[in-house]
Amino acid sequence: MTTTPPPAPAARVPEAARDTESGESRRRELAHFLRSRRERIAPEQVGLPPGRRRRTPGLRREEVAQLAAVGVTWYTWLEQARDIQVSGQVADAIARALMLDAGERSHLFTLAGTADPHPHLEGPGMSPAMRAMLDQLEPLPAAVFNSRYDIVAYNRTYARLVTDLDALPAEDRNVMWLAFTHPLWRERMLDREENTRLMAGKFRASMAQHLGEPGWKGLLRRLQQNSAEFRQAWERHDVVRPGSHVKRYLNPEVGLLAFDFSHLWLGPQDGPRMTVYAPADAQTRERLARLLRIVTAEGTPAAV
Template sequence: MTTLRRDELADFLRTRRARLRPAEVGLPEGVRRRTPGLRRQEVAQLAGMSIDYYIRLEQGRGPHPSRQVLAALARALLLGRDERAYLFRIAGESPPEPTGPSRQVPPGLRHLLDAMTETPAYLVDAAYEMLAWNRLATWFVGDLSAVPAEQRNMIRSMFGRKVPQSYRDDAEMLRFARTTVADLRAAYGRYPADPAISALVTELLGTSPWFAELWAGHEVGERRPTVKRVDHPELGPLEFECRVLHVPETDQRLIVYVPEPGSPTQAAFRRVGERTRVGQ
């Protein structure tokens, strides 16, 4: 336990309360409000505590809040992951361990995927569960809407089949596999209580010697971009950069296939994008 920073805690609670509208937490707007945001009694009600106790916290003179109180305040104030951790730290507590990766797709990312009509892209969580994808991505990952959600794991698809030696001998493909496993190990460390990640690792250690070999290397780190060369059955030879963009607020990854400007691959992506739009 660290030191309780009362003044910082009080300021943080006031600013987080002021930014919320009643409708965001399921409360009626009611009569005209003199100040923006929620009232103190509304936060206390949402957090399940007395109004007097909450007022003392905002005035910097309350008792040391328990972890249960802090968790209730984080829920009441709709705090994000980083805000929740900050609340615990300034209250003199260690932030709680996250139970598992976020699998909720933010609306903004869904809109972004749909707007990328000439670039294959898809969204995965920290355990590489496929969460969302655009139309062009189906040319590479298939129509995942027809696949049960529990079978949409990118790493299981990569290692859950016999991998040809030519794949393992390709420097870029080997780098792609190594960095993917290293990223999974990082998630394994961040979410020790998540049963899905533990089950995935246990399964692949028992079924994929190559995964077991890479896992034994204990490399830890986020994915880096790699160059992929694909001999597509319909589009022919393709070459593009597989760019992985980390989404900090959800700990998800947006994976984008980026072709060289003016390249045959870009032209192929553009043709498919036009065909897809015409078929809508």
Template sequence: MTERLEVQMTAQGRRRELAEFLRSRRARRTPADAGLPTFGRRRTPGLRREEVATLAGVSITWYTWLEQARNIRVSRQILGSLATALGLDEVERAHLFRLADEPPPDGAPSRAELPAQYELLLTHLDPNPAFIVNPRFDILAWNRGCELLYGDLGALPASRRNVLWLTFTAPEVREMTRDWETEAALTVALFRTQANEGILAPEITGLIAELADASPDFARLWRRKELAPFVPKARTIDHPLLGEVTLDYVKLHVANDDKTLVSYLLPPGSEVESQFLKLVRNPGA
């Protein structure tokens, strides 16, 4: 009973936060900002409820209930319409979705949001393939060596620049992986372990649901509920240009951050390191 009440109170608190957030952003947005004509003087500078409702394509009654923190469900499409009507930026839009218990669109932050020192570190690690991920396993930044394994990551939508999406939906990554079933199962187990108590967060549950729909293999492995600690080890791949390549695989958590540095290390002074370096410097070679 106590646990059930606590969940209800948490949901009620989220609805109140959502209502207050909507009211604050409505008060901040002027008719001119929203492209609306103004007639006469207004008692308050912001938009009226009926104006937000019209802009978002919902009824004034429904929107009023939303601002009153009533227990109503908001679809992702309506959330997007409200975000546009209220002129929310990327951070505010993501916050709106989370308050509505929905995973934010394009969950990965942009590369520009990372400290410049992260990029510098990745550059110094070339030609060793290296990248930085968040708890969702989104690849936030990467070096040229990484593209020798995962292809042109910059051409992918942010929501698909993700280790799980690449593992389960990219045929070229699957073909390159020597023992795909074992590696895929380990990746899922590592993800579940790293997500830990955050596994019920909307951005995580949304990712899992999308992957399960897209890949029966992911759905099958996820149902096993396996966990695994990370252990540095060597991995062998069948590279389409270089043939069989063995690399050491390491992960390091960034201090005071939720990011993780992942790197495949080439044997120093080896022929394969020279080949990787050549491809990094001359991508078309």
């Protein structure tokens, strides 16, 4: 009786070779994406003369390089899928030159393998309708957050809930960053240890869906480098799903504020959301009305 020998096991591709192949695929996709975005823009849209002898639609490579303030040869290599490094600042300049929307911008940074230096530009919440909704909710504090906890948009009472958000650099308007590193935010967020523990657990649960994304890795690295408390919380590997509990803040202008809060999800669960802070007691409601009178008297603009 003859037996058929078992098939030989498939040869395993070395991990280094898989990484190389993945990098090459990503560079090719980036090259095709940049070319497609470049070809859809008419020169007049970016203030350039239309010219008479254009063989291809849209902008030329040298025009994109000029608008982004990068070298023509370097940009040409980028569209040729050469193995070159793209910094966050250069990717930002290219995104602006190509007039990318939020989704396209995020795609560019993912393909480039670099962190967005202005992550607050991502995600929903910046439309006039959303701003009007935030405005109409006053005096209730309300804000739109993306899934990475960047504060995308907010109304006047949220802007002054703890400290003056408008005075902070855009890259620091992230509730994780503020809760773990901003001295005044940490001082005025009551029940801080419990709240930061929950926040770190929620962040870990959300990050499971974004492990390969540069923006998430950049925020995680920044928190680990600047907060020993965050490092300790992160190393516990706690995972917390979104939920409700009372939050208390010591506002420097009107005193203690206590809130219940609810989320209006603007995308998939754990994704972008609008959060509204409802007074947990009559005293907070009265103090919120007073806070709104203060910011209105100062001429603070409505929803940002």
